[in-house]
Amino acid sequence: MQSRKFADVKPPYSYIALITMALESSPSGMMTLNEIYTYIMNKFPYFKENQQRWQNSIRHNLSLNDCFIKISRAPGRPGKGNYWALHPSCGDMFGNGSFLRRAKRFKLAKAKGDHSGQLSGMSSYGHFNFYGNHPVSYKPYPSFNPLTFGSLSHGLSQAQHYPIPHKSTDWSPQMNYGSYYGSPVGSTQGLPSPGPSSPGVPGFSPPSLTGHPLSVSTFSATHVGTSPYYSHSSANGGSPLGHSASGPYGAPHGSNQTLNSFCSSSFPTSQVGGTYHLPVTVGSHVQPSHPGLPGGYTTLAQSPYSCAQYASQIRT
DNA sequence: AACTAAGTCAACA
DNA sequence: TGTTGACTTAGTT
Ligand SMILES: [Mg+2]
Numbered sequence: 001m002q003s004r005k006f007a008d009v010k011p012p013y014s015y016i017a018l019i020t021m022a023l024e025s026s027p028s029g030m031m032t033l034n035e036i037y038t039y040i041m042n043k044f045p046y047f048k049e050n051q052q053r054w055q056n057s058i059r060h061n062l063s064l065n066d067c068f069i070k071i072s073r074a075p076g077r078p079g080k081g082n083y084w085a086l087h088p089s090c091g092d093m094f095g096n097g098s099f100l101r102r103a104k105r106f107k108l109a110k111a112k113g114d115h116s117g118q119l120s121g122m123s124s125y126g127h128f129n130f131y132g133n134h135p136v137s138y139k140p141y142p143s144f145n146p147l148t149f150g151s152l153s154h155g156l157s158q159a160q161h162y163p164i165p166h167k168s169t170d171w172s173p174q175m176n177y178g179s180y181y182g183s184p185v186g187s188t189q190g191l192p193s194p195g196p197s198s199p200g201v202p203g204f205s206p207p208s209l210t211g212h213p214l215s216v217s218t219f220s221a222t223h224v225g226t227s228p229y230y231s232h233s234s235a236n237g238g239s240p241l242g243h244s245a246s247g248p249y250g251a252p253h254g255s256n257q258t259l260n261s262f263c264s265s266s267f268p269t270s271q272v273g274g275t276y277h278l279p280v281t282v283g284s285h286v287q288p289s290h291p292g293l294p295g296g297y298t299t300l301a302q303s304p305y306s307c308a309q310y311a312s313q314i315r316t
Numbered sequence: 317a318a319c320t321a322a323g324t325c326a327a328c329a
Numbered sequence: 330t331g332t333t334g335a336c337t338t339a340g341t342t
Contacts, residue, residue: 014322033330057323063332070331081330101321101340274332 007045012177015054015061017099018044019068023086024167029213030071030083033059067093067106071213071276082275086167088212097174214276 013021022039023031031039037055041047047054062068067090071083087106096103173180270277 016322053324056325059331060323060333098340103321103341105321 007048009180010046011044012173012180013099013171014101015057016065016067016102017094017171019058019061019084020086020093020169021171023068023084024169029166030085032079032081032083033062034081036084065106066090066108069214069276070274071278074278083213085213088214092167092169094169099171099174213278 011018018040019036021043022036023029025039026035036058037051040058041051062070062084067087069085069087071085073079073082087108090106093102093106
C-alpha cells in the first residue's frame with residue numbers, strides 16, 4: 001500500500017539538527033557550506049531533491065542561529081566560503097528528546113556596544129576560552145598559564161593540551177519515528193559514520209583533532225627529514241602554507257634540512273565581525289643537516305585544526 | 317490564544 | 330556564499 005520509499009520520507013530532523021549532525025561528524029569539527037550540503041544529501045536521499053529550497057534554509061539557519069559560528073579559512077588556503085562549527089557553548093541542544101523542536105534556542109547575550117560575545121547559556125566546555133568580541137586585551141582562562149608559552153622561542157617539545165571532547169549525539173530516530181530506517185527503535189543503522197581520518201603529511205605528525213576548533217591547546221609534532229616546503233617565500237606564494245617564511249630558509253627546494261616542527265596555538269581565538277580566526281602561533285625549528293648553517297624559527301601555521309587544513313592542502 | 321521554534325520565499329551584499 | 334526581513338507553519342503552554 002504505502003509504496004512510499006525511504007527517500008520520500010522527510011527525515012525527522014530539523015535543519016538545525018541536520019547541520020549539527022554534519023558538524024559533529026567532522027573530525028575537525030568544521031565544515032564548509034558545501035560539505036554540509038553533501039553530508040546531508042549523502043545521508044538522506046530525501047534531500048537530493050528540491051535543493052534550492054532546503055539549501056536556502058540551511059544557509060538561513062547558519063546565519064540566524066548563534067549555535068553556528070563561522071571560522072575563517074587558514075591564510076592562503078584556497079577554496080570558497082568559510083568554515084562552520086558549533087558554538088563551543090551551545091551544549092546539548094536536543095536534550096528534550098526532540099530533533100525537530102528544541103526547548104529553547106541557543107542565543108548569545110545581546111551585543112551591547114561592541115562588547116558582545118557573552119554567553120547566555122551554560123557551557124558544556126569547561127575549559128573553553130571565550131573572549132569573543134573583546135576589543136583589545138585578551139584574558140586567559142584561569143587554568144591557562146601564559147608562561148607555558150614563553151618557551152616558544154627555544155622550541156616546544158611538550159604538548160599542552162586541554163582536552164575538550166567532541167560532541168557525539170545519539171541521532172537515533174525518536175520513538176515516533178523509530179521505523180524511519182525500517183528497523184527497530186534503537187538500531188544504529190544509518191547513523192553518522194566516523195569521518196575520515198586526516199591525511200598524513202610529511203613534516204607533520206597529524207594532530208589529534210579532539211576538541212573544539214576554538215579550544216586553546218598546544219601540541220607538538222616533531223619530524224626529522226627533508227623539507228621541500230620551506231624555501232624562501234613571499235606573500236603567499238612560495239610557501240605551500242601560504243605564509244611568508246621569516247627564518248634563514250634560503251635552502252633550495254628539496255634540500256635536506258632537519259625540520260622540527262611544532263604547533264602551538266597559544267592565544268585565544270579572535271573574532272572579527274562575525275568571523276572567528278584561529279590563532280596563528282605555529283612554528284618550527286629548522287636545523288640544517290650541515291653544521292654551520294643556522295637554524296631558525298618561523299611562523300607557519302595556526303592551530304591543530306589549521307594544520308589539518310594545511311595538511312590536506314599540501315597533500316594535493 | 318499567546319508564545320516561540322522552525323520553515324519558506326526572497327531581496328540584497 | 331552569507332545576512333536579513335517578512336511571512337507562514339506548527340508545537341507548547
Ligand atoms: Mg550564526
